[in-house]
Amino acid sequence: MNLKLDYISNIENKTLQITGSKSETNRLLILQALYPNISIENVSNSDDSELMQKALRNSDTIVDIHHAGTAMRFLTAYFAIKEGKETVLTGSKRMKERPIKILVEALQQLGCEITYENEKGYPPIKIHGKSPTTNSVSLQANVSSQYISALMLIASSLSNGLEIFLEGKVTSVPYINMTLSLLSDAGIEGRYENNKITINYHKEILPKNIVVESDWSSASYFYSIVALSENGSVTIGSYKKQSYQGDSSLVEIYKNLGVDTVFNQNTITIKKNSNNISGFPEALDLSNSPDIAQTIVVTCFGLGVECCLTGLHTLKIKETDRLEALKTEIEKFGGRVNITKDSLYLESHPVSIKKEVYVETYNDHRMAMAFAPLALKTSLFIKDANVVSKSYPDFWSDLEKLGFRTSKY
Numbered sequence: 001m002n003l004k005l006d007y008i009s010n011i012e013n014k015t016l017q018i019t020g021s022k023s024e025t026n027r028l029l030i031l032q033a034l035y036p037n038i039s040i041e042n043v044s045n046s047d048d049s050e051l052m053q054k055a056l057r058n059s060d061t062i063v064d065i066h067h068a069g070t071a072m073r074f075l076t077a078y079f080a081i082k083e084g085k086e087t088v089l090t091g092s093k094r095m096k097e098r099p100i101k102i103l104v105e106a107l108q109q110l111g112c113e114i115t116y117e118n119e120k121g122y123p124p125i126k127i128h129g130k131s132p133t134t135n136s137v138s139l140q141a142n143v144s145s146q147y148i149s150a151l152m153l154i155a156s157s158l159s160n161g162l163e164i165f166l167e168g169k170v171t172s173v174p175y176i177n178m179t180l181s182l183l184s185d186a187g188i189e190g191r192y193e194n195n196k197i198t199i200n201y202h203k204e205i206l207p208k209n210i211v212v213e214s215d216w217s218s219a220s221y222f223y224s225i226v227a228l229s230e231n232g233s234v235t236i237g238s239y240k241k242q243s244y245q246g247d248s249s250l251v252e253i254y255k256n257l258g259v260d261t262v263f264n265q266n267t268i269t270i271k272k273n274s275n276n277i278s279g280f281p282e283a284l285d286l287s288n289s290p291d292i293a294q295t296i297v298v299t300c301f302g303l304g305v306e307c308c309l310t311g312l313h314t315l316k317i318k319e320t321d322r323l324e325a326l327k328t329e330i331e332k333f334g335g336r337v338n339i340t341k342d343s344l345y346l347e348s349h350p351v352s353i354k355k356e357v358y359v360e361t362y363n364d365h366r367m368a369m370a371f372a373p374l375a376l377k378t379s380l381f382i383k384d385a386n387v388v389s390k391s392y393p394d395f396w397s398d399l400e401k402l403g404f405r406t407s408k409y
């Protein structure tokens with residue numbers, strides 16, 4: 001499905017309910033598979049969470065998790081400790097290019113048996129489930145925090161718990177803390193001090209009902225819409241001030257792009273504040289919140305403000321090479337972008353934004369959603385618009401509720 005996007009009416013006092021965080025949901029689904037007396041509310045309706053549920057429900061030998069990075073990594077650890085179970089874990093063409101070696105080697109250190117079906121270091125992998133023989137592991141921490149969360153999620157079901165030593169600079173740290181917080185909500189003790197994570201063994205836990213907060217990465221597109229609007233205001237739920245999600249840093253980041261946030265009881269109202277568009281005089285380090293990089297770049301471009309984003313090394317191994325994709329697509333609109341292997345610089349643009357641009361999405365939900373708000377500034381087309389379902393299936397219908405028109409072409 002390809003979509004033409006137009007913006008037709010004012011975005012004022014609109015209210016939307018956003019689906020649960022896919023990161024929180026996919027962690028809780030693994031925990032629930034290990035401890036069935038956990039119940040989960042506000043489960044994400046994302047493809048990635050549906051795929052996770054399907055994989056945990058079925059007893060098939062071949063499990064295809066398509067584009068879902070967290071499902072790939074978390075299920076690798078989960079199936080590795082399922083004694084006697086043989087699983088081939090595979091995914092989309094892109095998933096076969098996303099590295100898994102660090103996690104596989106960490107599980108092998110624990111005594112797990114995993115082999116590569118094709119290329120060494122990449123899915124598909126064949127897992128022979130067995131009980132780990134040791135309770136201490138060390139792994140490189142600067143490539144993906146998902147490897148670390150995967151180990152943390154299975155740790156409490158290992159008979160001696162687990163000590164995880166992190167080597168080098170740790171990336172995407174809030175996601176590690178999210179895992180720790182959800183473990184704690186489930187009644188599982190753990191600590192993260194210096195470069196060491198310790199999780200205690202828990203044979204059982206008391207019954208727990210855990211409510212997933214809505215997805216902050218999904219909220220980022222509404223911050224961008226409000227920033228690019230004349231006088232927009234949107235209320236979205238369900239959100240809380242003390243979030244487990246690192247992408248809640250949007251609240252502070254978007255102050256510089258003219259968006260104020262008011263926390264209500266369990267919603268947030270985001271409002272345009274035109275007096276306060278300072279941009280980012282200093283480089284903005286996004287190593288703690290890589291998933292909002294695309295949104296921020298497009299907002300800055302739409303506002304005509306320059307930005308220098310750093311800490312973007314993980315973007316090259318996500319759904320697509322997001323640095324290359326951003327440069328190519330922003331330049332179609334007339335912007336100028338320089339990229340390195342871990343940073344992006346967007347020049348401020350003095351000229352008008354080009355019209356009738358066709359945005360390629362590269363099988364990346366965030367490319368589609370990050371560019372959509374630009375419809376407030378110019379006419380544009382989004383190719384393969386259904387990619388959004390990876391994290392946010394209702395994205396286009398929610399945009400229509402805000403006064404955007406989407407037409408198939």
Ligand SMILES: O=C(O)C1=C[C@@H](OP(=O)(O)O)[C@@H](O)[C@H](O)C1
Nearest residue numbers: 023070144145146172175291314
């Ligand atoms: O643990 C998680 O839920 C995630 C961690 C991040 O990945 P990296 O740790 O690979 O940066 C993030 O980009 C991804 O969307 C979700």
Ligand SMILES: C=C(OP(=O)(O)O)C(=O)O
Nearest residue numbers: 067068069070291318319
């Ligand atoms: C990178 C992402 O997801 P994953 O790594 O889980 O595929 C994302 O949702 O932006």
